[in-house]
Amino acid sequence: MSSLLIKNAKVVLPNEVKLTDVLIENGKIASIGYEGKAEKEIDINGDYLLAGFVDIHVHGGGGADFMDATPEAFETAVSTHLKHGTTTILPTAMTATESDLTDFLNAFKAFKKSSEYSVLTPGVHLEGPYFSGANAKSSGAQPSGLLRLPDEAEMDRLLKVADGDILRWDAAPELEGSDMFAKKCLDNGIICSIAHSAATSEQAQVGIDNGFSHVTHFYNAVTTYRKEGQKVLAGVVEAAYLNDNVAVELICDGRHIPRDVLRLALMIKGADKVSAITDGMRIAGTDMQSGKLGSLKNGTDVIVDDTVAKLLDLSSYAGSIATMDRCLRVLVKDYGIDMVTASKMLSATPSKLLGLDCKGSIELGKDADLLILDSDFNIKDVMVGNLKIAKL
Numbered sequence: 001m002s003s004l005l006i007k008n009a010k011v012v013l014p015n016e017v018k019l020t021d022v023l024i025e026n027g028k029i030a031s032i033g034y035e036g037k038a039e040k041e042i043d044i045n046g047d048y049l050l051a052g053f054v055d056i057h058v059h060g061g062g063g064a065d066f067m068d069a070t071p072e073a074f075e076t077a078v079s080t081h082l083k084h085g086t087t088t089i090l091p092t093a094m095t096a097t098e099s100d101l102t103d104f105l106n107a108f109k110a111f112k113k114s115s116e117y118s119v120l121t122p123g124v125h126l127e128g129p130y131f132s133g134a135n136a137k138s139s140g141a142q143p144s145g146l147l148r149l150p151d152e153a154e155m156d157r158l159l160k161v162a163d164g165d166i167l168r169w170d171a172a173p174e175l176e177g178s179d180m181f182a183k184k185c186l187d188n189g190i191i192c193s194i195a196h197s198a199a200t201s202e203q204a205q206v207g208i209d210n211g212f213s214h215v216t217h218f219y220n221a222v223t224t225y226r227k228e229g230q231k232v233l234a235g236v237v238e239a240a241y242l243n244d245n246v247a248v249e250l251i252c253d254g255r256h257i258p259r260d261v262l263r264l265a266l267m268i269k270g271a272d273k274v275s276a277i278t279d280g281m282r283i284a285g286t287d288m289q290s291g292k293l294g295s296l297k298n299g300t301d302v303i304v305d306d307t308v309a310k311l312l313d314l315s316s317y318a319g320s321i322a323t324m325d326r327c328l329r330v331l332v333k334d335y336g337i338d339m340v341t342a343s344k345m346l347s348a349t350p351s352k353l354l355g356l357d358c359k360g361s362i363e364l365g366k367d368a369d370l371l372i373l374d375s376d377f378n379i380k381d382v383m384v385g386n387l388k389i390a391k392l
C-alpha cells in the first residue's frame with residue numbers, strides 16, 4: 001500500500017474551503033483531516049488543493065487537433081491539457097465527412113491501446129455533423145458545406161465503429177430527423193446535446209421532450225430572444241431555462257461569455273447544471289498565433305486575436321485557446337465567482353454529467369485526481385490517482 005499525506009492544504013471541498021491535511025492511499029482519497037503519519041508527506045504551506053478539472057468539450061491542444069486522427073495527436077492534446085490541470089477529458093470531433101469521423105473514432109481506439117494518457121479519456125464527444133446551416137450565427141466555425149440532416153444509416157455505421165466510445169453527441173433539434181437522432185442517442189446511453197441551432201423555443205422544447213438534455217456552449221451558436229420581421233421569438237436559451245432537467249456548458253475563457261451572462265446562468269440553473277468548458281482548439285497550451293481548427297488535412301484556418309481563436313476575416317469566434325486553469329482564473333479573479341462554485345463548474349458538475357461517480361470532487365473514496373495551485377491560481381502540481389506520471 002502506498003500512502004501520501006498532503007499537509008497544510010487549502011482544500012476546496014464540495015461546500016467549503018478548509019485548511020487541513022489530506023491522506024491518499026493507493027490513488028484514492030483516504031482521509032480528510034488526517035492526523036497520523038504516512039509513507040510520504042509533503043507540506044504545501046497553504047496552497048490550494050483542488051479536484052482535477054473535467055473538460056467535456058475540447059478539440060485539441062499543444063499544436064494537435066483530435067481531428068488529425070492519429071494516436072500521437074490524441075496524446076499531444078491530452079497531455080498538454082493535463083499539464084494545465086485537466087485530469088478527465090472528452091476529445092471532441094467537429095463536423096466532418098463520415099470518413100473523417102470514422103478516422104477520428106479509430107484513432108481514439110488506437111490511442112486507448114497505445115498511450116498511458118488514455119486513462120484520462122472515458123470516451124469521446126461528436127460535435128456535429130447534424131447542425132443548422134440556417135445562418136452564420138448558428139453554423140459558427142463548423143464547416144458549413146458539410147452540415148447535414150440526421151442520417152440514420154450514417155449514425156448506425158458510426159455507432160458500430162465507436163462501439164460504446166461516444167458519450168455525447170450534439171445536433172440541432174429543429175432539423176428533420178432529430179427525433180430519430182435523440183432516440184438513437186438515448187438507446188445507446190449517449191448524452192444528447194443541442195448545438196449550432198437556429199431553433200425557436202418551441203422547436204427546442206420538442207427536442208427536449210424527445211431527449212435532448214444538454215446545451216452545447218450555451219449562448220454561443222444557439223438562439224435566444226430576437227425579433228424577426230414583425231415577430232418576436234424566443235430560442236434555445238429560454239427553453240433551456242424553462243426546463244430544470246436541461247444542463248448547460250459555458251466556454252469560460254473570458255471572451256465567449258460576459259460575466260453577467262455567466263452569473264445569470266448560474267442564478268437560474270445553479271452550479272449543478274452549469275459546466276465550464278474550454279472548447280479549446282489546437283492552439284490551446286501553446287504560443288502559436290495561427291493554426292487550423294479541425295484536421296491539418298482540411299481544417300479551417302484561424303488566427304489568435306484578443307486571446308481567442310477567430311476566423312481569418314474576424315467574422316466569428318472559432319473556438320477558444322483556453323486551458324481549464326485559465327477558466328478557473330477567469331471565473332475566480334475576473335468574474336468574482338467563489339472557489340467552491342468554480343470548482344463545481346470545472347470538475348464536479350461535468351463529472352456527474354458523465355456519470356463518473358469516482359471523480360470531480362475531494363471526498364472520501366474518490367480518485368485522487370488533484371491539483372496544487374498557488375494563491376494566484378497557477379498550477380504547481382497535478383496528480384492523477386490511477387496514472388503514474390514520473391514528472392509532468
Ligand SMILES: [Zn+2]
Pocket residue numbers: 057058059092127279319
Ligand atoms: Zn466545439
